[in-house]
Amino acid sequence: MRLLLVEDDERVAAALVAVLGRHGFQVRHARSGHEALDALVPDGNDPYRVVLLDLGLPDRDGFEVCSRIRAGSGVPVIMVTARADIRSRIHGLNLGADDYVTKPYDMGELLARIHAVARRGAQPSSVAVPAPDAVPQQRGPLESRGIRIDRERRRVSVDGRDVPLTRKEFDLLALLAQSPGVVYRREQIFSEVWRSGWEGNGRTLEVHIGSLRNKLALPGLVEAVRGVGYRLIPDSPASPATDRTPASPAEH
Amino acid sequence: MRLLLVEDDERVAAALVAVLGRHGFQVRHARSGHEALDALVPDGNDPYRVVLLDLGLPDRDGFEVCSRIRAGSGVPVIMVTARADIRSRIHGLNLGADDYVTKPYDMGELLARIHAVARRGAQPSSVAVPAPDAVPQQRGPLESRGIRIDRERRRVSVDGRDVPLTRKEFDLLALLAQSPGVVYRREQIFSEVWRSGWEGNGRTLEVHIGSLRNKLALPGLVEAVRGVGYRLIPDSPASPATDRTPASPAEH
DNA sequence: AGCCGATCTGAGCGGAACTTGAGGATCACG
DNA sequence: CGTGATCCTCAAGTTCCGCTCAGATCGGCT
Numbered sequence: 001m002r003l004l005l006v007e008d009d010e011r012v013a014a015a016l017v018a019v020l021g022r023h024g025f026q027v028r029h030a031r032s033g034h035e036a037l038d039a040l041v042p043d044g045n046d047p048y049r050v051v052l053l054d055l056g057l058p059d060r061d062g063f064e065v066c067s068r069i070r071a072g073s074g075v076p077v078i079m080v081t082a083r084a085d086i087r088s089r090i091h092g093l094n095l096g097a098d099d100y101v102t103k104p105y106d107m108g109e110l111l112a113r114i115h116a117v118a119r120r121g122a123q124p125s126s127v128a129v130p131a132p133d134a135v136p137q138q139r140g141p142l143e144s145r146g147i148r149i150d151r152e153r154r155r156v157s158v159d160g161r162d163v164p165l166t167r168k169e170f171d172l173l174a175l176l177a178q179s180p181g182v183v184y185r186r187e188q189i190f191s192e193v194w195r196s197g198w199e200g201n202g203r204t205l206e207v208h209i210g211s212l213r214n215k216l217a218l219p220g221l222v223e224a225v226r227g228v229g230y231r232l233i234p235d236s237p238a239s240p241a242t243d244r245t246p247a248s249p250a251e252h
Numbered sequence: 253m254r255l256l257l258v259e260d261d262e263r264v265a266a267a268l269v270a271v272l273g274r275h276g277f278q279v280r281h282a283r284s285g286h287e288a289l290d291a292l293v294p295d296g297n298d299p300y301r302v303v304l305l306d307l308g309l310p311d312r313d314g315f316e317v318c319s320r321i322r323a324g325s326g327v328p329v330i331m332v333t334a335r336a337d338i339r340s341r342i343h344g345l346n347l348g349a350d351d352y353v354t355k356p357y358d359m360g361e362l363l364a365r366i367h368a369v370a371r372r373g374a375q376p377s378s379v380a381v382p383a384p385d386a387v388p389q390q391r392g393p394l395e396s397r398g399i400r401i402d403r404e405r406r407r408v409s410v411d412g413r414d415v416p417l418t419r420k421e422f423d424l425l426a427l428l429a430q431s432p433g434v435v436y437r438r439e440q441i442f443s444e445v446w447r448s449g450w451e452g453n454g455r456t457l458e459v460h461i462g463s464l465r466n467k468l469a470l471p472g473l474v475e476a477v478r479g480v481g482y483r484l485i486p487d488s489p490a491s492p493a494t495d496r497t498p499a500s501p502a503e504h
Numbered sequence: 505a506g507c508c509g510a511t512c513t514g515a516g517c518g519g520a521a522c523t524t525g526a527g528g529a530t531c532a533c534g
Numbered sequence: 535c536g537t538g539a540t541c542c543t544c545a546a547g548t549t550c551c552g553c554t555c556a557g558a559t560c561g562g563c564t
Contacts, residue, residue: 022451023439089358093368094367099351099368106338109338112345113345115345116345116349119348120328120369141323152431153435155433167477202523203524206542206543207523209541210543226532226540227540418509453513454512454514455512455513455552461553476553478521478550478551479521
């Protein structure tokens with residue numbers, strides 16, 4: 001899970017990077033608002049799932065950055081700042097921030113809040129946002145084609161029968177089921193299901209896909225897209241033009 | 253914009269209804285968790301855009317309600333409570349709340365936060381929402397599988413026999429028993445049972461789980477979920493909501 | 505201080521989960 | 535129809551993770 005940290009104090013940043021890393025985040029550190037905005041330009045990598053924006057920078061600047069971010073992207077933003085006054089809080093939230101945390105904060109609570117906004121996921125709000133890779137992270141149990149995926153219980157059932165899955169199998173299915181029909185590229189799958197940048201050398205992904213198919217016993221559900229990745233076939237094939245991939249076809 | 257207010261204090265509720273009304277919200281007031289869950293059953297009206305959940309009710313009860321809501325629906329939930337301690341905050345957020353506001357709060361900030369979560373909104377989702385009556389509302393001391401957990405007295409009994417537990421063991425059990433069936437991740441357990449941000453370096457968690465299992469002497473109760481964490485196995489309601497399949501008696 | 509239970513740490517074990525490799529099947533494309 | 539690339543399956547390794555035990559440390563109480 002990628003996270004963008006905007007923080008000018010190196011010591012604070014280093015500490016946060018360490019802790020967040022230990023909790024499974026792949027952190028990119030931006031030292032300034034400018035750098036942050038650059039980092040948010042879609043580049044084919046996975047999009048950031050959340051932005052941690054410190055307002056410790058040259059006073060008002062942070063608000064400016066938040067509003068710029070919000071103008072161009074739907075990525076969730078958490079403001080972190082020493083400014084505890086009500087006016088700033090309200091102002092920050094109204095600029096489009098998803099949460100506003102004041103220092104000193106408890107690390108556990110910050111983590112919980114990060115998870116809260118991350119699971120809410122990026123949804124291109126009203127604005128027409130150039131965020132093609134934005135994954136509509138859906139909450140509550142997923143259900144489609146008789147498969148019920150209960151994320152918090154890590155349980156999967158097909159037509160009422162419980163299907164025990166291993167960790168990788170479950171994560172894989174949960175990822176693909178987020179957007180049935182959409183093709184997930186191999187690198188994308190690896191970075192979501194396998195932590196840290198790890199390129200699957202061997203046949204790892206195929207094997208897990210294989211055992212997932214076996215256990216679900218729903219032929220045709222998990223489809224391989226040659227040279228790209230995998231996807232789930234949705235039940236109501238509302239003209240899935242098959243080109244409905246998040247990847248721009250231009251890139252090879 | 254419809255909003256569901258869960259609050260048992262009539263005076264507080266009346267004030268909130270007035271203010272929220274003035275700000276363009278159509279407020280439905282539920283006096284109890286049960287009423288709230290009823291109100292959330294899809295009925296053809298517009299779905300609620302946000303739930304304001306007061307935890308002032310009988311102690312721990314509010315957390316239950318939040319977890320029940322989240323089990324069946326993706327509607328954004330803001331917890332409003334006087335409980336300011338870190339444990340409660342983290343727990344509330346981990347249960348799926350989108351925000352956690354402590355009293356006394358500033359009305360302007362609350363409004364800003366309501367707008368923040370409503371902005372993200374949960375898509376009404378084509379997903380079937382399981383009927384909440386499938387989930388029995390559980391009050392007072394937790395009880396399941398013959399285990400009785402009295403949170404106030406910190407007493408646990410199995411089939412009537414008192415089982416003395418240490419602090420950590422009790423906290424651990426109480427946490428897991430909050431929502432039998434759901435998987436609690438290691439980090440989550442650490443941040444709620446231990447002081448926040450604590451990294452379990454050694455085999456601490458396993459040891460405590462071990463002694464808890466020994467003392468309860470109920471094999472299969474506490475289940476390890478490899479690579480993720482632990483959960484309690486509920487006695488019967490494994491997946492009751494999936495019975496909604498009228499025709500599929502192929503075999504069994 | 506001294507005791508005693510509670511908590512934490514480290515090593516070893518066993519088994520589940522994951523990875524890898526090779527061979528066969530299938531597909532896209534000329 | 536041939537060919538190379540890609541995907542699937544099977545059957546080994548190999549790693550990882552949770553369990554247990556035993557000893558060390560912590561902390562409250564008399």
